[in-house]
Amino acid sequence: MISLQQVEKVYRTKTVETLALNNINLHVDKGEFLSIMGPSGCGKSTLLNIIGLLDEPSKGEVAIAGKPVHNFRDKELARLRNEKIGFVFQSFHLINDLSVADNVELPLLYRNVSARERRRLAEEALASVGLSNRMRHFPGQLSGGQKQRVAIARAIVGRPSILLADEPTGNLDSVMGNEVMDILLGLNREHATTIVMVTHDEGMAHRTNRLVRLFDGSQVQ
Amino acid sequence: MIKHLIKLIWNKKRSNFLLTTEIFVSFLVLFGVMSLMFYNYGNYSEPLGYQYENVWAVYYSRQDAPDSVYYPALDRARQYLAGQQEVEAVSFTSYNTPYSQTTMRWNASYEGRSVTSEMIAVDEDYGRALDIEAKEGRWMSPAEVATAERVVVLNRQAAEALFGQEPALGKMITFEEGGLAWKVVGVLGNFKLGGEFQVPKAVIFLNHKAHDHRADAMLVKVKPTAGAAFESSMLKELSRIVKGANIELSYLTGQRRTQHAFTKVPMILAGTICGFLLLNVGLGLFGVLWFAIRKRREEIGLRRALGATHTGILRHFVGEAAVIASFGMLVGLFFALQLPLLDVFGLDKQVYFQAAAASVLFLLLLVVVCAFYPSRQAARIQPARVLHEE
Numbered sequence: 001m002i003s004l005q006q007v008e009k010v011y012r013t014k015t016v017e018t019l020a021l022n023n024i025n026l027h028v029d030k031g032e033f034l035s036i037m038g039p040s041g042c043g044k045s046t047l048l049n050i051i052g053l054l055d056e057p058s059k060g061e062v063a064i065a066g067k068p069v070h071n072f073r074d075k076e077l078a079r080l081r082n083e084k085i086g087f088v089f090q091s092f093h094l095i096n097d098l099s100v101a102d103n104v105e106l107p108l109l110y111r112n113v114s115a116r117e118r119r120r121l122a123e124e125a126l127a128s129v130g131l132s133n134r135m136r137h138f139p140g141q142l143s144g145g146q147k148q149r150v151a152i153a154r155a156i157v158g159r160p161s162i163l164l165a166d167e168p169t170g171n172l173d174s175v176m177g178n179e180v181m182d183i184l185l186g187l188n189r190e191h192a193t194t195i196v197m198v199t200h201d202e203g204m205a206h207r208t209n210r211l212v213r214l215f216d217g218s219q220v221q
Numbered sequence: 222m223i224k225h226l227i228k229l230i231w232n233k234k235r236s237n238f239l240l241t242t243e244i245f246v247s248f249l250v251l252f253g254v255m256s257l258m259f260y261n262y263g264n265y266s267e268p269l270g271y272q273y274e275n276v277w278a279v280y281y282s283r284q285d286a287p288d289s290v291y292y293p294a295l296d297r298a299r300q301y302l303a304g305q306q307e308v309e310a311v312s313f314t315s316y317n318t319p320y321s322q323t324t325m326r327w328n329a330s331y332e333g334r335s336v337t338s339e340m341i342a343v344d345e346d347y348g349r350a351l352d353i354e355a356k357e358g359r360w361m362s363p364a365e366v367a368t369a370e371r372v373v374v375l376n377r378q379a380a381e382a383l384f385g386q387e388p389a390l391g392k393m394i395t396f397e398e399g400g401l402a403w404k405v406v407g408v409l410g411n412f413k414l415g416g417e418f419q420v421p422k423a424v425i426f427l428n429h430k431a432h433d434h435r436a437d438a439m440l441v442k443v444k445p446t447a448g449a450a451f452e453s454s455m456l457k458e459l460s461r462i463v464k465g466a467n468i469e470l471s472y473l474t475g476q477r478r479t480q481h482a483f484t485k486v487p488m489i490l491a492g493t494i495c496g497f498l499l500l501n502v503g504l505g506l507f508g509v510l511w512f513a514i515r516k517r518r519e520e521i522g523l524r525r526a527l528g529a530t531h532t533g534i535l536r537h538f539v540g541e542a543a544v545i546a547s548f549g550m551l552v553g554l555f556f557a558l559q560l561p562l563l564d565v566f567g568l569d570k571q572v573y574f575q576a577a578a579a580s581v582l583f584l585l586l587l588v589v590v591c592a593f594y595p596s597r598q599a600a601r602i603q604p605a606r607v608l609h610e611e
Binding site: 055 | 604
């Protein structure tokens with residue numbers, strides 16, 4: 001489902017060159033739940049950004065669903081992100097001026113989906129994370145755990161085959177963190193969604209199928 | 222997407238209130254200026270009805286000469302002018318010459334219909350001096366002028382007001398109840414005495430010899446070669462012929478410039494104020510969007526992650542600015558359209574509709590231009606970076 005070959009990422013400024021990722025070779029199968037661990041600054045988020053087509057590698061090749069993406073233009077990348085990939089972030093990234101339902105509908109705005117169908121799919125996604133009763137609320141009225149569940153509903157509303165989660169439980173207490181993890185595991189089990197999760201939490205990482213460790217931009221496990 | 226933008230802006234209505242208010246005020250001012258411009262343009266595009274180039278207006282004010290001396294002297298002055306090589310035509314007229322900013326209005330009637338009309342006392346050569354052609358009938362003849370017959374020539378507006386669609390020629394009109402009747406011998410097209418920016422109004426030309434006040438001026442159509450030397454010798458000769466009268470000369474082209482200034486100056490002033498206001502709106506929009514984009518980097522990154530393209534983000538922010546402007550303009554339109562509905566200034570309704578459409582288009586264009594650069598900056602934001610900013 002996801003394939004990275006000899007991926008390297010270098011950040012250059014006028015004076016400094018930083019090697020963020022070094023020769024990463026990674027294959028994630030369809031339906032696999034992979035966690036990425038490592039100390040802060042080891043390149044976990046950079047790797048996730050490259051997988052999520054939000055950043056380009058300096059070298060190497062990335063393929064999503066069997067398609068190499070290095071020649072893709074902005075429009076094609078945006079379409080691939082929209083249709084195949086869902087994102088869950090540590091700090092939720094909900095738009096405070098939109099209701100919960102409107103936040104969840106966001107990915108569908110960039111597809112040709114009617115307003116009625118968008119609302120139906122959003123209701124369905126919110127129901128799957130147990131937030132049907134919060135549709136008309138605004139993010140400011142929700143707890144951290146609820147916000148993350150809304151973010152998960154937004155990530156899955158377009159039924160992507162890949163879910164990328166960047167420390168999804170990082171801002172939550174253990175109870176809420178476990179709830180969110182249960183939802184992710186459920187999605188992986190019931191819908192065969194391929195999930196790549198960056199985490200600092202060993203416990204959460206051990207609940208996934210496979211663990212990859214990074215250190216100073218290199219894969220060590 | 223438009224619905225999404227409206228929802229987003231509605232939910233942020235407090236922060237958008239000031240900008241919307243500014244657009245509303247600007248719309249009203251722009252609408253006012255545009256209405257004035259369309260009104261003036263509409264008048265300007267109507268035919269003037271005469272030629273003013275190389276026409277001089279000679280005014281003379283009678284001092285204490287008796288009629289028996291004064292009028293024969295004027296006739297001699299006219300004969301002198303008519304005999305000059307540089308002169309193509311010369312005509313007696315009342316003091317309300319074109320562009321002179323003077324007026325003489327009477328009420329004319331015909332079988333119960335009446336019209337308040339500009340009255341101009343003229344002779345048989347007035348049409349030649351100003352290059353006017355009758356659309357129907359003819360100009361008054363030398364014989365009719367010489368025998369002081371009560372004949373009149375009407376312009377289109379006067380004829381329509383008095384006779385509607387009926388033929389005007391041969392009809393008898395009066396200027397006061399029970400007064401003497403004047404025969405219509407010709408009908409012209411427009412005759413805009415006040416110049417190009419004037420609304421075409423009713424004008425009636427009457428034989429000056431049959432009119433108590435006679436003529437107080439002459440229009441002299443000269444050849445293009447007539448220069449200052451001729452002008453000087455002409456004035457000297459006229460002063461000699463018409464003794465005891467003050468004689469003044471004006472070019473119609475000069476009077477036209479002065480007359481136009483009266484129309485253009487308020488328009489330029491209003492346009493300048495409006496321009497500053499629009500500049501303010503433009504800069505305001507630019508600033509608000511710039512600030513909004515800095516504040517909404519995370520949202521922009523998120524939208525990119527969820528499938529928005531560069532162009533999509535650009536369109537989103539330009540669209541947002543356009544929707545905010547549309548809110549302000551909608552409220553402005555509500556007030557602006559009361560003018561034609563209530564017929565406040567009595568202008569043609571089309572002027573208001575044209576002004577409203579032009580104001581909407583102009584403001585939308587301004588918004589798009591001002592929103593473009595900040596929106597382009599928004600489109601260039603790197604999602605990978607902003608989504609990890611705290």
